[in-house]
Amino acid sequence: MHVITMKSVQERSLLIRYLGDTPKLRIIDFFLENRSDYSKKEIIENVGISKTTFYKVWDELVQFDIVKETRRYGMAQLYTLDERNPVVKRFMALDAELSKQAMHKSVSGREAIAIHHQSKL
Numbered sequence: 001m002h003v004i005t006m007k008s009v010q011e012r013s014l015l016i017r018y019l020g021d022t023p024k025l026r027i028i029d030f031f032l033e034n035r036s037d038y039s040k041k042e043i044i045e046n047v048g049i050s051k052t053t054f055y056k057v058w059d060e061l062v063q064f065d066i067v068k069e070t071r072r073y074g075m076a077q078l079y080t081l082d083e084r085n086p087v088v089k090r091f092m093a094l095d096a097e098l099s100k101q102a103m104h105k106s107v108s109g110r111e112a113i114a115i116h117h118q119s120k121l
Contacts, residue, residue, distance in 0.1 A: 014098040015091070023049050024057045028066060028081070028088075032095050037070040037078035 012021065015029050026047045031038075038046070044054045061067045068082040081088050 013095075014102055015095050018094075018098055023047075023053050024061060027054075027057065027061060028091055029095075031067070031081040032092065035080075037080040039073070039076035039078055041076070043079070 013029050013033060015032065016025060019025055026049060027043060030043060030047050034046075040054070040058070044051055047054070064087065065082050065085045066088055067079045070078045070080050072078065083089065083092070
């Protein structure tokens with residue numbers, strides 16, 4: 001299992017950088033970046049929050065159908081994003097749009113650098 005540690009500002013996802021670094025958003029972002037199902041333990045380890053913080057926010061994510069149970073693996077219950085939920089769909093769309101804009105800015109920046117470089121020649 002790959003454990004993610006605290007990321008620098010540049011390494012954080014666009015969604016986290018845009019909306020802020022909160023425990024709920026970290027969990028949602030984790031699932032957006034890792035489209036599979038995970039146990040609570042795996043989520044806690046990969047999101048980089050304490051068990052106490054996790055359990056403070058987890059019930060609301062379940063209550064609002066942001067996450068759903070998928071299957072059991074041994075003794076562990078696994079969870080994933082409920083992609084049928086309209087709120088989750090909006091998070092997915094926002095994440096995609098932020099990525100699209102970042103890509104566009106990156107390409108535009110490179111084009112500007114290339115044009116500037118060519119004008120010096």
